[in-house]
Amino acid sequence: MKVFFDNNLSPHMAHAMRELSSTEPDVSEVIHLRDRFAPNTPDIHWITSLDGAWVIVSIDRFTKNNDAERAALRRAGHTVFVLDKQWSEKKYWLKAAQLVLWWPLVLGQARIAEGGFRVPWKQSGQTKLQTLRL
Numbered sequence: 001m002k003v004f005f006d007n008n009l010s011p012h013m014a015h016a017m018r019e020l021s022s023t024e025p026d027v028s029e030v031i032h033l034r035d036r037f038a039p040n041t042p043d044i045h046w047i048t049s050l051d052g053a054w055v056i057v058s059i060d061r062f063t064k065n066n067d068a069e070r071a072a073l074r075r076a077g078h079t080v081f082v083l084d085k086q087w088s089e090k091k092y093w094l095k096a097a098q099l100v101l102w103w104p105l106v107l108g109q110a111r112i113a114e115g116g117f118r119v120p121w122k123q124s125g126q127t128k129l130q131t132l133r134l
Contacts, residue, residue: 001024001055002029002030002031002050003017003021003029003054003057004031004032004046004055005030005033005057005058006056006057007032008060008088010092011033011034013095014031015032016100017100017103018031024107037049043060044072047073048076053078055080055081055106057083057106058080058083059082059085060082061082073134077114079115079117080115080116081110081118081129082116082118082132083121086120087119105123105127105129116131116134117130117131
């Protein structure tokens, strides 16, 4: 499994998740957009440039160029986890801590399903990720 963090999340968070995921035998790569592309790279470019299917983590709902971006995500076979907008309102350390809490569920879902999923801010014992239409 290869995981790609969009530019709307900190590269430090992506790299921290890479280190934490090193104990997961099926996670081969966790990178941030800036590890491969310029920070201002349009979504459609990196979506179509990634080799093979990736797990995408983003706060972006991919609505700027809705049809083109979503179609490209589907064609590429990427699985997308969109963090709810509340994530963007939180301070760095709180966001990082919450991502660590969600990470096992994100990886578990990525192992068994394709498509798009919404990651809410709050997590409860019965929390399920909602399916997004890509």
